[in-house]
Amino acid sequence: MAEFFLGLAVIIIACVVLGLVARLVKQPLIIAYIIAGILLGPLVFNIITSAEKFSVFAEIGIAFLLFIVGLNMNFKSLRDVGKISLITGFGQIIFTSLIGFLIGKLVGLTNIEAIYVSVALTFSSTIIIIKLLSDKGDLETLYGKISIGILLVQDFVAIFALVLVTGISGGDNGSLSIFLLKTFLKAVILFLGAVFLYETVVPRLFYRISKNHELLFMGAIAWCFGVSAFAIYLGFGIEIGAFLAGITLAALPYAHEISSRIRPLRDFFIAIFFANLGLSIVSLDASSVIIPAIIFSLFVLIGNPLIVLILMGIFGHKKRTGFLVGLTVAQISEFSLILIALGIKFGQLDDRIVSLVTIVGIVTILTSTYMITHSKQIYNRFSKYLDFFQKRNIKEKFVVVDNHDKRYDIIICGAHRMGHGIVKSLKELKKKSFLVVDFNPDVIERLKKEKVKHLFGDISDVEVIDRLVEYKPKIVVSTIPDYDDNILLINEFKEDSKEVFVFVTAKNLHDAVDLYKKGADIVLFPEILAGQKIIDYLKHADIKDMRKWGDIYKRKLLEYHF
Numbered sequence: 001m002a003e004f005f006l007g008l009a010v011i012i013i014a015c016v017v018l019g020l021v022a023r024l025v026k027q028p029l030i031i032a033y034i035i036a037g038i039l040l041g042p043l044v045f046n047i048i049t050s051a052e053k054f055s056v057f058a059e060i061g062i063a064f065l066l067f068i069v070g071l072n073m074n075f076k077s078l079r080d081v082g083k084i085s086l087i088t089g090f091g092q093i094i095f096t097s098l099i100g101f102l103i104g105k106l107v108g109l110t111n112i113e114a115i116y117v118s119v120a121l122t123f124s125s126t127i128i129i130i131k132l133l134s135d136k137g138d139l140e141t142l143y144g145k146i147s148i149g150i151l152l153v154q155d156f157v158a159i160f161a162l163v164l165v166t167g168i169s170g171g172d173n174g175s176l177s178i179f180l181l182k183t184f185l186k187a188v189i190l191f192l193g194a195v196f197l198y199e200t201v202v203p204r205l206f207y208r209i210s211k212n213h214e215l216l217f218m219g220a221i222a223w224c225f226g227v228s229a230f231a232i233y234l235g236f237g238i239e240i241g242a243f244l245a246g247i248t249l250a251a252l253p254y255a256h257e258i259s260s261r262i263r264p265l266r267d268f269f270i271a272i273f274f275a276n277l278g279l280s281i282v283s284l285d286a287s288s289v290i291i292p293a294i295i296f297s298l299f300v301l302i303g304n305p306l307i308v309l310i311l312m313g314i315f316g317h318k319k320r321t322g323f324l325v326g327l328t329v330a331q332i333s334e335f336s337l338i339l340i341a342l343g344i345k346f347g348q349l350d351d352r353i354v355s356l357v358t359i360v361g362i363v364t365i366l367t368s369t370y371m372i373t374h375s376k377q378i379y380n381r382f383s384k385y386l387d388f389f390q391k392r393n394i395k396e397k398f399v400v401v402d403n404h405d406k407r408y409d410i411i412i413c414g415a416h417r418m419g420h421g422i423v424k425s426l427k428e429l430k431k432k433s434f435l436v437v438d439f440n441p442d443v444i445e446r447l448k449k450e451k452v453k454h455l456f457g458d459i460s461d462v463e464v465i466d467r468l469v470e471y472k473p474k475i476v477v478s479t480i481p482d483y484d485d486n487i488l489l490i491n492e493f494k495e496d497s498k499e500v501f502v503f504v505t506a507k508n509l510h511d512a513v514d515l516y517k518k519g520a521d522i523v524l525f526p527e528i529l530a531g532q533k534i535i536d537y538l539k540h541a542d543i544k545d546m547r548k549w550g551d552i553y554k555r556k557l558l559e560y561h562f
Contacts (some may be wrong), residue, residue: 007048008057008272014040015271015465028369028414030131033271037278050281058276061269062241063125064262067224069148070246072139084148084315090313091156092150092329096122096304102550103299107292113353116343119200120336121300123158124329126151126239128365131270132372133328137482141458144326150308150329155239156187158335165342180341186234194227194244202248203414208252212224220258224251227440277334281358288352288405300364301371309389319390320379320461327375330481331364332357369409377461378482383463408471413444413459413477413489418505418526422450422477435471437464460485463494477503479524483511490519 014036022032040047100121104114119467120446129151130139160183202223224245231241249255305326308479312322340357343349369554371378409432415423419436426427426434427450436447439458447454457464468476469492478486486504493500504526512523537546 004053004177008054009046010040010085011036011272011275013053015275017440020475026477028127028132028135028373030274032370033274034278034365037275038281039278040275041279042256042282048279052122052278054272054276054279057269057272061266061271063224063228063238064266065130065134066242067246068259068266069139069264070132070243071246071255072246082149084312084313084317085146086153087315088146088308088311088325089150089153090157091101092304092307093122094153096501097304100296100299103295109292109353110313110398110510112343112348116340116349117296117353117357119161121296121304121332121360122162123154123333123335124151124304125331125338125365126155127273127334128331128369129328129372132369133150136373140442140454143321145441146312146321147325150325152240152243154333155237155335155527158333158339159235159237159240161339162335163337165346166551175561183235187236190231190234191239193230194248198248198251205254206249206252208255213257216254216258217261220249224262242436277307280337281362289356289359293356293363293382296356296360297363297367300332300360301367302331311385313389319386320383320458322384322389323379323382324375327368327371327378330371331368332361337361356415375470376458380462383461398459406471408433408453408473410477411437411468411471412477412479413437413474414505415447415454416440416479418524419477419479421538423450423478427452435468435473437468459489462488462492466488469493469496473500475501475503479505481505481507481511482505483515484559486515486520487518490515494519 015033018032018036019029020071022029029085037051038043041051042049097118100118101114103116109117126148129147133144133147135138138232139148139484145479148483164180191384206216206219209215227245227248228238229243231244232238249258252258279312305323308326308329309319311323313319313326336357340349340354344351344354410426412419412422412426412434415436421439423436426432434453436452436454437457437459438444438447438454439456441456443455444454455464455467457467459465459468459478460482465488473493476489478489486506489502490502493502501521502519503522503524504515504520505526509525512525539551
């Protein structure tokens with residue numbers, strides 16, 4: 001026990017130290033955690049000799065991560081992107097495996113080796129992508145939802161592939177068809193069970209325990225682990241079970257509170273997961289496989305995104321959506337390594353293939369992390385070359401909105417929390433014409449119902465900004481706390497007219513100061529604004545006025561919540 005605790009302490013300290021370095025040089029934390037594991041593991045300093053003892057922590061991190069993703073979704077939003085996710089997911093798997101097999105044969109792999117490697121290349125890391133999209137705040141965007149749908153399709157196929165390999169290699173070929181039929185029936189049972197609970201048991205159960213915050217927290221964790229355990233019992237992965245557990249709670253009014261309470265636990269266990277990923281790299285024989293590894297890595301980094309971009313273009317999606325979704329499949333998954341490990345176990349592969357796929361995994365995970373982190377900047381750099389991948393008749397939902405005027409007094413970028421309140425106030429005033437821009441399909445649906453003039457778009461897209469500039473607004477308000485997005489917005493609008501008044505929102509004080517230097521007229525920093533409001537009331541209002549203000553604030557808060 002003492003040895004385990006000491007090892008855990010070393011991992012956490014290494015993650016924090018390298019995480020600080022990563023923040024100083026503005027690099028993703030995931031990279032720091034993986035490097036921490038590599039340095040501590042057998043490949044470098046051999047301080048921690050085995051990754052297996054920490055695998056339980058890694059599994060818990062996966063459960064919490066997918067559980068929170070499910071909490072922020074619902075069955076309706078999945079239906080909205082389900083068709084394109086299924087088509088693109090299966091299409092990418094088919095084309096990647098076929099092309100991967102041909103590449104495998106060209107670099108000298110045997111048929112069985114080429115099959116294993118090509119299938120391994122089709123799976124992308126759900127954990128890494130969801131963590132990156134969550135950090136960027138893109139989980140609720142259209143491309144984020146499509147990406148998650150594709151990743152879940154891949155997870156189902158990956159589990160099916162593992163079951164198939166185990167069944168075939170186990171020599172029980174006579175009952176293989178029955179075995180596969182049972183697997184399909186189990187999947188149906190799991191899904192229908194989740195839908196049934198979503199409609200009946202869950203709301204009543206959580207209504208009873210919601211009156212106590214501690215019990216609500218423990219109940220949510222128990223639910224997450226219980227559904228995940230049932231999924232594992234049926235032969236599926238923890239990812240699918242935890243995700244379904246989250247979705248069954250997504251419609252509850254306490255979903256946001258549950259998510260906020262579990263998020264710190266998720267961050268801790270996910271850090272252990274990525275460090276454990278680095279620890280699991282025991283040895284690399286790069287000399288004999290370096291050329292094939294480079295070729296396969298380039299195929300995953302460039303070929304997979306191109307396949308997705310082409311498929312989504314064929315089915316009528318914008319080139320930008322296809323490009324951003326494509327980048328999320330530019331790495332291989334932990335399932336890829338598990339599949340290769342099974343091949344070793346059944347004597348169908350040798351250590352050379354393990355080294356090959358491990359190198360591809362390291363290269364693609366590290367590189368794609370940067371690609372996804374800076375995906376919007378990469379798109380803006382290459383967008384003019386991507387017109388070929390976009391059909392003239394775009395079928396993407398919410399793209400075309402025919403209720404626009406030629407000019408607007410105010411443009412609001414982001415209508416989720418802060419933006420929702422601004423939109424509501426402007427509707428009541430009826431003195432200013434305004435347009436709302438958002439990239440969240442759920443927000444767009446709400447704006448359509450409220451008959452608010454809107455545009456579906458992302459302000460990190462230069463084409464969207466150029467279109468907004470044409471409306472010649474007097475005031476621009478960005479409630480989106482993304483530094484790069486706000487810099488682009490300031491530059492484009494101020495270049496067109498120095499008179500336009502620009503509000504932007506900052507994540508931290510450093511960004512706020514820098515945004516002022518770049519030309520923002522007012523930088524909204526929510527913590528300081530809230531503190532200043534309280535100070536004003538303490539200075540100028542009596543208890544009666546403060547109670548009145550408190551009642552108004554409470555009413556507005558409840559309106560936003562429900």
